[in-house]
Amino acid sequence: MLFIKEVMKLASSSYTKEDQGYTMSTVMQEAARCLLCEDAPCSQACPAHTNPAKFIRSVRFRNVKGAAETIRENNALGAICARVCPTERYCESACTRAKIDGPIDIAGIQRYVTDMERKENMQILHAGKPNGLSVAIIGSGPAGLQAATTLLQKGYAVDIYEKAPKAGGYLTYGIPEYRLPETIVDYEVQRIVNLGAKIHYNQAIGKDLSIDELKQGHDAVIVAVGLAKVKMLPMFEHNICKESAISFLARAKESRGELSDLPENVLVIGGGDVAMDVVTTLKRLGVNHVTDVVYEEFKEFKASKKELAGAQAQGVTIVDGYVPTSVRQNKVTFKARNIDSEMTIKADKIILAVGQQADTADLKIDLQHNEVPFRAAKYRTPDPKVFATGDIVAGDQTVVYTVQKGKEVAEEIDRVLGGSSND
Ligand SMILES: Cc1cc2nc3c(=O)[nH]c(=O)nc-3n(C[C@H](O)[C@H](O)[C@H](O)COP(=O)(O)OP(=O)(O)OC[C@H]3O[C@@H](n4cnc5c(N)ncnc54)[C@H](O)[C@@H]3O)c2cc1C
Ligand code: SF4
Structure with a gap:
């Protein structure tokens, strides 16, 4: 099946054309190959801790909503990762079936589930009860978007400041359309806006507003500016x-x-x-x-x-x-x-x-002598109100890894501010 999908992809010669993905019957065939392993190695190999064994089991029982819930538990950008995650380095490299007749096409199954989620307008994620605290995020790439989602689920108000006219960072301005259609990125961003994130476009922090101004209006600031230079x-x-x-x-x-x-x-x-x-x-x-x-x-x-x-x-x-x-x-x-x-x-x-490398000069923040990638213990900078995440901190520079860093910085801020224990 994988081979057929690759050929379909390569045969498409236009700049924008994406392959069609699975249908209900072909996804069931692929899901049927899964061995539903105990302590599934695929789950352990996912940087974002997604549990493919669990969502593939749901697909086998035709419970697509349950499968979408499992994917979204750990990944606000599940439809994007389904298209661009280097799965051969992560879950599929660990798949038990790899040693028999080839790994399960985990990304393809995840794509089918998230496509159905979009087509049927399923509402999976919900914002938490407001806790009166707010966080400013600089940058709307995957790290900023995932951090925003986790904070909104915990009841924080979130303002994202983005210097570009569109959200998504390299999802929007880097990865080519034939691998990641703009409509998919827009859909993922809109779901996060629907959860309550306010995105302020064309706002370059360090030029249009300073970090000090953000600190005055928010309880914490996250720097998620990626590697733009x-x-x-x-x-x-x-x-x-x-x-x-x-x-x-x-x-x-x-x-x-x-x-x-x-x-x-x-x-x-x-x-x-x-x-x-x-x-x-x-x-x-x-x-x-x-x-x-x-x-x-x-x-x-x-x-x-x-x-x-x-x-x-x-x-x-x-x-x-x-x-x-x-x-x-x-x-x-x-x-x-x-x-x-x-x-x-x-x-x-x-x-x-x-x-690429980081460009943090305008921000005027101390990232430990501007060492980038920043080796931050618990995503903290020397300023107790300012945190850093995404590609500017050490770790793999992939979307799924960045999603995990976005969740972890949000968890750390919540530990410091205690927002989820306020209710
Ligand atoms: C061409 C290309 C292809 C890639 N392909 C893949 C792939 O197939 N699979 C994969 O997993 N990974 C891929 N990556 C890597 C992946 O895109 C990055 O790891 C990821 O986007 C990093 O997320 P981030 O949020 O840290 O930063 P970014 O995505 O870089 O987002 C940072 C955001 O911050 C904004 N910003 C910067 N400075 C300021 C400022 N001063 N004020 C306000 N906003 C600011 C930027 O405009 C941008 O929107 C690719 C990268 C590139 C460049
Ligand atoms: S390791 Fe492979 S075969 Fe086992 S549960 Fe995960 S996807 Fe299925």
């Missing part, structure tokens, strides 16, 4: 042919697949999942020659096998084990790391996908 290789600093991966992906998403300034021949540098999103997006937008040069050799690749296979199936040329040594306008020279070899590639455009 691109890393740049120094030799490309003043190069006019280059663009960062983040800028390109944001433009591709905003243009809804109608980018008109793309040349025939693009060189991409970098080999992580973000680089795979760039090369696949370029191909889906119709660029003929896409070459990706990667520092790592294939055996060391950081990108998920699925994303790498997807890029290769689209016809991207991937050259592994080379490092750039010099650049002159649109000509980049690379040297092999492990063999005596050099090559020069001429391209009409160069896209750099070499990582």
Whole structure:
């Protein structure tokens, strides 16, 4: 079944098209493969502590609402994680069935359940009784959205301050539409707004408002600003042919697949999942020659096998084990790391996908000498009213991991403020 789904995905050539997912009968076939293990390893391997064994059992009994309740207990962004979670690193890698004939397609089943939840407008989450306390959250990425949900369930008032015109962080401005449709992100955000979150758009904290102003109006402040600043290789600093991966992906998403300034021949540098999103997006937008040069050799690749296979199936040329040594306008020279070899590639455009870092300078907060990722004990900063979470704190930089960090910071604030014990 997994194989059939991959082929369906790759066959879709347009920029926006998402595969259709399971039907009732195919999801039952997949759920029937589950061994319903005791102390299920899949549950233990989920960073957000979701219990796939429990929701798959509900699906087998055709109790889709029960399955949705299990998913939402631990993950306010369950429909998003169903599409983008690197399950081969988490639940599916631990699945007992993997050793027999392949892991259960846990993400696919979760997607079916959350799609049904949306279609049937199920109301699963509820806000707690108001406790008179309020929390300001800076940033509406997955960390901010999950922290908001957990706090609202405990009765806190929540204001989210977001510098962009839309919520979602990299869910909205990074992950390509064919992997994560905008409608799904909008749906998840709207459910959190319906719970009571107030989102203040176009509010850059540090510019439009200061953290001190937020502290005056709220009992605690959460910094969940993510890694917004691109890393740049120094030799490309003043190069006019280059663009960062983040800028390109944001433009591709905003243009809804109608980018008109793309040349025939693009060189991409970098080999992580973000680089795979760039090369696949370029191909889906119709660029003929896409070459990706990667520092790592294939055996060391950081990108998920699925994303790498997807890029290769689209016809991207991937050259592994080379490092750039010099650049002159649109000509980049690379040297092999492990063999005596050099090559020069001429391209009409160069896209750099070499990582992101935090940009907290405007916030003027002390993140332990601005060490990022911030290694916060219990998500605390030196200021007792200010907490930090999401990608800016140490830990995996994935949506599901960030969801867990969002829950944990909310639990810590609740321990400090005692809001849920007020009633
Ligand atoms: C291209 C790309 C593809 C990815 N693909 C996947 C994937 O397939 N699976 C996966 O699990 N993970 C993926 N990730 C990683 C995942 O998106 C991040 O781990 C996650 O978004 C981090 O969440 P966050 O809330 O910490 O930060 P972000 O998502 O970065 O959100 C931070 C928010 O804070 C706002 N903000 C920043 N500064 C301020 C300020 N001063 N004032 C107000 N608002 C501010 C930003 O505008 C943004 O909305 C991908 C990332 C990228 C870039
Ligand atoms: S480990 Fe695999 S087979 Fe066992 S309960 Fe989880 S999904 Fe089912």
